[in-house]
Amino acid sequence: MVSEFIKNKHLANRAGFGMSLQQIAAFEQQPVTDTWQMYARSRDFTPISYIMARTDVDYTDLSKMNAESKKQVQQLNRKRNIATNLNFLNTMVHADDQLREKMAFFWHGHFACRVVNANFSAHLLNEIRKNALGNFRDLLFAVSKAPAMLNFLNNQQNKKGHPNENFAREVMELFTMGPGNYTESDVREAARAFTGWSFNREAQFVVRRKFHDMGTKKFLGKTGNFDGNAVLDIILEQPATAKFITGKLYRFLVNEQANDAIVTALSKDFYHSGYDIKQLLERIFTASWFYDPINIGNKIKSPIELMVGIMRTLPMKIASPENLIVYQKLLGQMLLYPPNVAGWPSGKAWIDSSTLLLRMQVPQIWAGMRPLDLDAQNDDDLDMGLKQSRQLYKTFKNPQITIDWAQVEKAFSNRDPFQLLLQQQPSFTEKLLKRYAGSDKRMAIIETMCIPEYQLC
Template identity: 45%
Template sequence: MKTMEQIRHLYSRAGFGLRFEDMRLVEQLSVKHSIDFLFRSSVQSKPLVSVKENVNYKDFLKDDQLSRKMFMMQQRQQEKDLNIEWLKNMSTGNTQLRDKMTLFWHNHFACRTLNAWYAQQLNNIQRDNALGNFRTLLLEVSKTPAMLQFLNNQQNRKGHPNENFAREVMELFTIGRGNYTEQDVKESARAFTGWGFNKDGVFAERKFLHDDGQKTFLGNTGNFTGEDIIDMLLAKKQTAHFICTKLYKYLVNEVPDAANVNAMADVFYNHKYEIKPLLEFVFNAKWFYNEKNTGNLIKSPVEFIVAMNRQFYIDYQNPDIQIQFQRALGQVLFYPPNVAGWPGGKNWIDSSSLMYRLSIPATVLNDGVIDFTGKTDPDDEAFIATARKEKKAVHTRVQTQPDWNKFLSDIPAHTTKKEIAQLVLSPAINSKLLSIINKATDIKTMVIELVSTPEYQLS
């Protein structure tokens, strides 16, 4: 594989794709220097800031019905603002690697909360630590009101342990199912008793609720705290292997290669769970650029939207349309289906979502109308029901403005149509794509046809 092909692949996995604008920055670089450039570009962590205050719904419970309804509408708007802000940051910012890894941790630590302030706080912790140390990330995530509330640890107290949080820390966040016993769950739940948060949304170790008795966990006995449990889980190399398996499926191939995953786990474990050395190892590995690992991953809906936004510098007159895209495609930021997160891979595609995936690019690039039949937001249905009795198709004008002038002007002189196609698409150019390229009378028409193909769904 030639150097520029490797760099294109690197950007499709470590970011959201390479643009002609980016090519001017990396075309003289080696693959190693391109990797270094991605890390340097992602040093800064830009926090989400759209949610300005923590409004507790309990403050409104005693108010009249209108006040409660106004609060619910305000809450929904905060959630939408947070979603759009993150999407805009990914679509326009230069911290691609940090953004891509924040998206990974957002799914690894899947969480739902009705409090947008808590959701923003959790996301910023994932963003700040996306390229840092996993222990720090795990510990900070575990102490957020969003996660403690979602997994019921606010109710975990001495004499009445709630096992939900402790179980998911093991099953989904660290060591994985099959590497602990039900007794380990019970004992670790006792260790996490008292972990909660106060009315201001600040973590609190409520010692009067903590079980300070002897506990036996993974073969160790002592007066363990929650942090002790986390440290014992990290001491098990299986934790490194579990996380590296998920990361391999996210960055390399849906079918894990045992030898490669083991090599990743060695690096992660030996570097005391530092994330940067692990990613550097993956991006510098020869197998990362093997043909079987290129153009083979189905983009998640968010990756699909962000890649399109970045490639064509899309400006949305109504940014909320992007939330409708997410609903139609099955991935709404901050709303994972359950604590296990989005399953990914081929699960992203069904007959309905594929139809939208193939129609959205041309619609967006031509300011068209899209039919969102049956894709109403469940949280909005109550409001919609008051406005009309029967369910109708939602026809929405996308109202976008791609910057075609910038896209076209960034293409270097003498670039062939096939070379343009190779930058837009991750898979190799096949005979069907070549036919589109050869028949195209102008670049804009060709590109719109290419992004409307199934191949554009792959990275």
């Protein structure tokens, strides 16, 4: 039988980024129904602050600049993107509204987007965070009209007589219905409907009427003079859209191996609710099957989930937070910088011979017990930035972290680190307990965070 404490930790891992030190005592006492009410409580939305880009500079077309101006703009954008990245990371760690930030993290991967313009990136992130728990229609429209997404998917080149199909295709394939639920003709007709969708220098959505195709379109069995708004609404009319989104959420929140019967039932409710995201989440997190042992401790943490979870368990002051970007790159998941429009992989794709070793070393590195060992990272699997930025890693080896050990030791006092930190007890628990018997609590906590079972949530 699964204890209420295990259920509470399970909910904290999936509806947020893990249990904080302050939650331990409550999780030991209260039923999971009360814990869910805490996560589900409505809270005011607070945007992540960012610096607006100058509006007298066209940041989207570097080709018009001379070399020096281009370099300055690129450096400025890089600094601002890093600032937004770290603000988002910090919000995940400290926000009371864990459910919003966890869903924002999910949607930021679902609506994967990577642009140079830092103003556009931050705007898109806040649109996602604002709508993360609301209505999927509102979220889809906000993202589809965000300058970052229109720029990333080339819709500013989508003009009457010369349609660019990239935006229309990805909206259907990756953001809504999924493959197999539309035809190539639907892609072409949708692209015509999206002609003229663009943005101005103030990061505002605009429709450039002279570029819009006013002709009749045939899309998903309907005929009319459709614009982009109409196409999105027709997509939302398709039950396949609810099924695709529900299935992806199930794999993210519950189990990589989807239960088709449960997903089908959830998707029908999602569809008939008018795409109410919060209601779908409540159905998932209050279902008895969510707390079945088969769904507990079975998911491999993504790099961001791993990093944020460590920071929630070990309250810390970080003198050089910009160095956390290095760990995001090395582990394979840099916020605001997905590998492609399909987003990041999941599950076992996070683990290979290179990343597993570093993942297990991060707690020791951040606790000051060992340096970041570059020699252990020479595997070609990490080509995604290691070779090009080796000097960066030599310079930024440690974020200069000071852990509040007094607070940690107080929270862990008379408590078993295995019980608090793990959802699956390792087969060698007794051996480890004997090894750390009589040792200080700090070593027991850090070493527990370095074993393979800590990689699971």
